[in-house]
Amino acid sequence: MSKKVLVLNSGSSSLKFKLFSLDHLHVVAKGVVEEIGSPSANIKFQGCHDHALQRHDIEIEDHLQALKAMSDLLTKCGLITNLSQLHGIGHRVVHGGESFTSPVSIDQEVLKKIEELIPLAPLHNPANILGIKIALDHAPDVPQVAVFDTAFHHTMPAHAHLYALPRHLYEELGIRRYGFHGTSYSYVTRKAAKYIRKPYSEFSCICLHLGNGASIVAVKNGKCLDTSMGLTPLEGLVMGTRCGDIDPAIILFMARNLGMSIDDIDHLLNRQSGLRGICGDRDMRTIEKRAARGDTDAQLALDIFCYRARKYIGAYLSITGQPDCIIFTGGIGENSSLVRQNICQDLKWLGLELDPLINDSLDKMEKGRPAEISTKSSKIKILVIPTDEELEIARQTIKVIGNEKGQG
Numbered sequence: 314m315s316k317k318v319l320v321l322n323s324g325s326s327s328l329k330f331k332l333f334s335l336d337h338l339h340v341v342a343k344g345v346v347e348e349i350g351s352p353s354a355n356i357k358f359q360g361c362h363d364h365a366l367q368r369h370d371i372e373i374e375d376h377l378q379a380l381k382a383m384s385d386l387l388t389k390c391g392l393i394t395n396l397s398q399l400h401g402i403g404h405r406v407v408h409g410g411e412s413f414t415s416p417v418s419i420d421q422e423v424l425k426k427i428e429e430l431i432p433l434a435p436l437h438n439p440a441n442i443l444g445i446k447i448a449l450d451h452a453p454d455v456p457q458v459a460v461f462d463t464a465f466h467h468t469m470p471a472h473a474h475l476y477a478l479p480r481h482l483y484e485e486l487g488i489r490r491y492g493f494h495g496t497s498y499s500y501v502t503r504k505a506a507k508y509i510r511k512p513y514s515e516f517s518c519i520c521l522h523l524g525n526g527a528s529i530v531a532v533k534n535g536k537c538l539d540t541s542m543g544l545t546p547l548e549g550l551v552m553g554t555r556c557g558d559i560d561p562a563i564i565l566f567m568a569r570n571l572g573m574s575i576d577d578i579d580h581l582l583n584r585q586s587g588l589r590g591i592c593g594d595r596d597m598r599t600i601e602k603r604a605a606r607g608d609t610d611a612q613l614a615l616d617i618f619c620y621r622a623r624k625y626i627g628a629y630l631s632i633t634g635q636p637d638c639i640i641f642t643g644g645i646g647e648n649s650s651l652v653r654q655n656i657c658q659d660l661k662w663l664g665l666e667l668d669p670l671i672n673d674s675l676d677k678m679e680k681g682r683p684a685e686i687s688t689k690s691s692k693i694k695i696l697v698i699p700t701d702e703e704l705e706i707a708r709q710t711i712k713v714i715g716n717e718k719g720q721g
């Protein structure tokens with residue numbers, strides 16, 4: 314049986330997993346345990362024989378049971394004999410604060426530091442930690458690695474990562490901009506540099522990760538200069554249910570005039586805003602269909618989404634100088650020709666010229682490979698590159714384990 318690496322992404326009520334074979338890092342199984350702790354708990358799994366998607370509705374009270382259910386399925390399909398036999402386990406960790414600027418091998422000290430970062434990511438880090446703890450309990454002898462969403466952005470200079478707030482808030486509490494989607498950016502930007510045939514250290518781009526969460530990053534000479542998400546993933550672009558940039562005084566206004574609590578405001582900004590707040594739907598496919606039928610609310614949501622992204626591209630061009638390319642990734646970036654068209658239209662004078670025919674026919678092209686949707690005369694290439702965060706975590710996990718073995 315070939316050696317395998319497991320990638321785990323633990324959410325508050327979900328556990329996503331992907332199992333990679335070390336031979337060419339191909340996926341041998343993947344799945345997700347959803348609605349953990351609720352009566353509708355279920356596990357979706359792909360990996361046995363014909364790779365057909367299976368769904369099992371089973372009682373799963375907590376993450377420990379979720380991990381066991383996953384492990385049972387992997388064993389039943391003959392993919393592993395037990396978790397202890399894995400080459401390594403890579404964990405997605407959302408917030409690495411300033412402590413973690415690259416992936417690390419997990420030990421008790423690392424775990425403690427990730428726990429100390431909970432105030433910076435109260436929604437995400439506790440679930441990530443839970444995933445790590447149960448995996449450590451189950452497979453204590455398997456090397457485990459934490460890969461941080463924030464790490465990619467650690468090169469942001471102080472003028473980009475500091476807020477114009479009293480300095481003690483940064484110095485004592487770590488309130489600064491960190492940025493997220495780093496694993497996706499790491500994967501996609503390296504792929505783009507390879508496609509353009511430039512060494513990464515000389516590669517510059519502006520990359521938009523547009524999914525339910527959305528952000529944009531400016532990279533110059535292989536280093537992140539700025540990104541739109543901040544202390545949390547709430548800042549920046551318009552998202553499915555998150556507002557992105559707003560005047561912070563709106564929060565004071567809501568508290569003072571509507572008597573809303575901190576939790577109410579948190580819920581409103583994170584869950585009820587963004588596309589959903591503007592038009593009631595958060596799914597871009599539905600919004601595009603509604604807009605095509607002449608629905609003005611959906612059209613407005615689409616317009617605000619694209620307008621915000623264009624503004625950021627303009628701003629980031631001023632800090633990167635002429636980049637090698639603009640990259641679209643994430644569910645919307647990879648699949649919505651309309652959003653790409655709206656974001657890029659009339660930017661020829663800035664060196665960006667999208668080819669509408671190639672852009673529209675993209676869904677017929679081979680998936681998984683970079684696609685160039687700019688005209689031949691466009692000074693800056695426009696690329697669409699499907700992201701693969703799990704593959705990036707698997708790669709980084711193997712690298713950390715390899716380095717450790719090399720030292721040992």
Ligand code: ADP
Pocket residue numbers: 523524525526553595596597598599601643644645648649650
């Ligand atoms: P997440 O951030 O949760 O990983 P994804 O990257 O999967 O999200 O992106 C989800 C978004 O991508 C949704 O808004 C969905 O509507 C959108 N999307 C997926 N396919 C298409 C498509 N063909 N056209 C337009 N939008 C799409």
